[in-house]
Amino acid sequence: MMRLGPFLIVSLLLLAVGPAPAAAEGGRVETITVHGESLEGNLEGNDPDREVIVYLPPGYDDQPDRRYPVVVNLHGYTSTAGANVEYLEVPESIDRAIERGVGEVIVVFPDAMTRHGGSMYSSSETVGDWEAFIAEDLVAAVDERYRTIGTREARGLSGHSMGGYGTMRIGMKYPDVFSSLYAMSACCLEARSPAASDADAEAVGSVEEARDLDFFARALFASAAAWAPNPDKPPFFLDLPTEGGEPQREVYAAFAAGAVNALVHQYVPELRTYEAIGLEIGDKDFLLEGNEALTALLTSYDVEHTYETYDGDHVNRLPERFEKHLLPFFGRHLLVTEGASRR
Numbered sequence: 366m367m368r369l370g371p372f373l374i375v376s377l378l379l380l381a382v383g384p385a386p387a388a389a390e391g392g393r394v395e396t397i398t399v400h401g402e403s404l405e406g407n408l409e410g411n412d413p414d415r416e417v418i419v420y421l422p423p424g425y426d427d428q429p430d431r432r433y434p435v436v437v438n439l440h441g442y443t444s445t446a447g448a449n450v451e452y453l454e455v456p457e458s459i460d461r462a463i464e465r466g467v468g469e470v471i472v473v474f475p476d477a478m479t480r481h482g483g484s485m486y487s488s489s490e491t492v493g494d495w496e497a498f499i500a501e502d503l504v505a506a507v508d509e510r511y512r513t514i515g516t517r518e519a520r521g522l523s524g525h526s527m528g529g530y531g532t533m534r535i536g537m538k539y540p541d542v543f544s545s546l547y548a549m550s551a552c553c554l555e556a557r558s559p560a561a562s563d564a565d566a567e568a569v570g571s572v573e574e575a576r577d578l579d580f581f582a583r584a585l586f587a588s589a590a591a592w593a594p595n596p597d598k599p600p601f602f603l604d605l606p607t608e609g610g611e612p613q614r615e616v617y618a619a620f621a622a623g624a625v626n627a628l629v630h631q632y633v634p635e636l637r638t639y640e641a642i643g644l645e646i647g648d649k650d651f652l653l654e655g656n657e658a659l660t661a662l663l664t665s666y667d668v669e670h671t672y673e674t675y676d677g678d679h680v681n682r683l684p685e686r687f688e689k690h691l692l693p694f695f696g697r698h699l700l701v702t703e704g705a706s707r708r
Contacts, residue, residue: 391460392422399506407493408602409480409590416476418446420459422469432512434699437473439524439531442483442584446476458688467696471511475503482583485591486531487623491602492590500539518700523547523691525683533625537632545698547643547691550679554655556621563607572600592623626658633666641698642670647677
């Protein structure tokens with residue numbers, strides 16, 4: 366019986382199984398700059414030229430006549446576009462979702478970092494008009510530069526924490542721009558109560574000192590810049606909820622007016638126009654109570670939406686939820702082909 370050498374055995378095995386299949390080609394990301402006319406002249410000096418990271422799906426370069434739906438994803442407080450993309454494992458996470466059958470989509474990650482760690486996606490003289498930046502400047506720039514379908518039916522808005530707040534806030538005000546919303550662990554839903562961080566913030570006298578504050582005290586400055594601006598109070602151009610240790614009722618009222626659960630009452634007709642609204646949060650998230658109140662409020666107004674709690678905290682399952690829940694949600698609800706109906 367003829368004996369085969371090791372090299373011949375390996376060669377015969379390779380012939381038997383054939384060449385290894387080529388790896389599926391994934392999408393790609395590119396970084397662009399979008400000028401925010403809406404952000405010009407803000408008192409904090411936040412740069413109106415914003416970094417935006419864009420995911421383009423696998424077929425984008427090979428199918429020049431094809432147009433795509435768009436999902437805008439808003440990052441959380443103290444994050445950036447780059448940190449958001451890295452944490453969500455983009456582009457690999459979107460590639461995997463597409464391989465599992467989610468339709469190809471352009472995903473847009475704008476940067477909303479500001480002097481105090483985040484814009485709150487709100488509008489004020491101090492921080493800039495971030496509502497209009499997202500819904501007008503950014504959308505127009507993406508539609509002009511990329512092959513988008515370019516209609517509200519093919520455009521979704523999403524985000525986590527501060528980005529979840531921005532999703533609901535901007536969504537209520539721009540139902541003509543977006544058709545589906547997905548808010549993950551949204552913050553800032555309820556009126557704010559006095560906290561220990563108030564005194565820490567009041568003791569700060571410079572922007573540099575404010576940057577050294579703990580998370581919640583620094584977030585107080587970001588919130589005040591968004592919801593209680595004061596052009597006559599440099600260097601911060603805002604009002605804090607306490608002065609001399611005493612609560613300032615008008616400032617607390619301004620904060621309360623920015624809470625999503627207060628705004629919902631004024632935007633019920635707009636919310637009812639949405640194709641789909643999705644809310645989700647971990648069952649161990651410190652923001653659970655506000656999210657429970659939001660779903661109850663939407664239900665009381667017969668605003669169709671889904672609400673899901675899962676085993677998790679504020680951030681520990683975010684990449685998985687993005688890939689396996691957020692992206693399929695938009696795959697089900699966004700218009701995927703120009704002139705067609707939703708699937």
